[in-house]
Amino acid sequence: MILVIACVIVCLAAVLHVYIFWMESFGWRRPVVWRRFNVADQEQADSTAELAYNQGFYNLFLAVGAIIGVVLLTVSSPGRPPHDAGYALVFLSTGSMLAASLVLLTLGRRFAAAALTQGLAPLVGLGLTVIAATTA
Known part of the structure; x- marks a missing residue:
């Protein structure tokens, strides 16, 4: 049961990172998006768009890793434990999300809310996945 809850939370973290991917890679030049990232004005958004585009794909790749890990954890046959590669991918992906x-x-208190939003689901998902792995 812990593994199921962990997988749901890891999927929520992945969905959030897909949304961040969209914002950074495709919505970056929209004022409603760049303001969320504390970008000062349209000129700064335009000049950083290529960097944001690249950064967005990092978020997408983390999400994809987390989803593949969840799939590997949940497609095991009856009576067979979850696949170790699934644990490895979930650990790597959520650990990277949390580290980010x-x-x-480190950029300052004004980023605390964003850091909490970005890191809470990966933290909980990672913790529950560790518990599930050690009790399996």
Whole structure:
């Protein structure tokens, strides 16, 4: 049961990172998006759009890794334990998401809410996945 809850939370973290991917890679030049990232004005958004585009794909790849890990954890046959590669992908993906949120905190208190939003689901998902892995 813990593994099921962990997988649901990991999927929520992945969905959030797909949304971040969209914002950074495709919505970046929209004022409603760049303001969320504390970008000062349209000129700055335009000049950083290529960097944001690239960064967005990092978020997408983390989400894809998390989803593949969840799939590998949930498609095991009856009586057979979840696949170790699934654990590895979930650990790597959620651990990277969590680490990125901690790096965001190093930029200052004004990024605390964003870091919490970005890091809470990966933290909980990672923790529950570790518990599930050690009790399996």
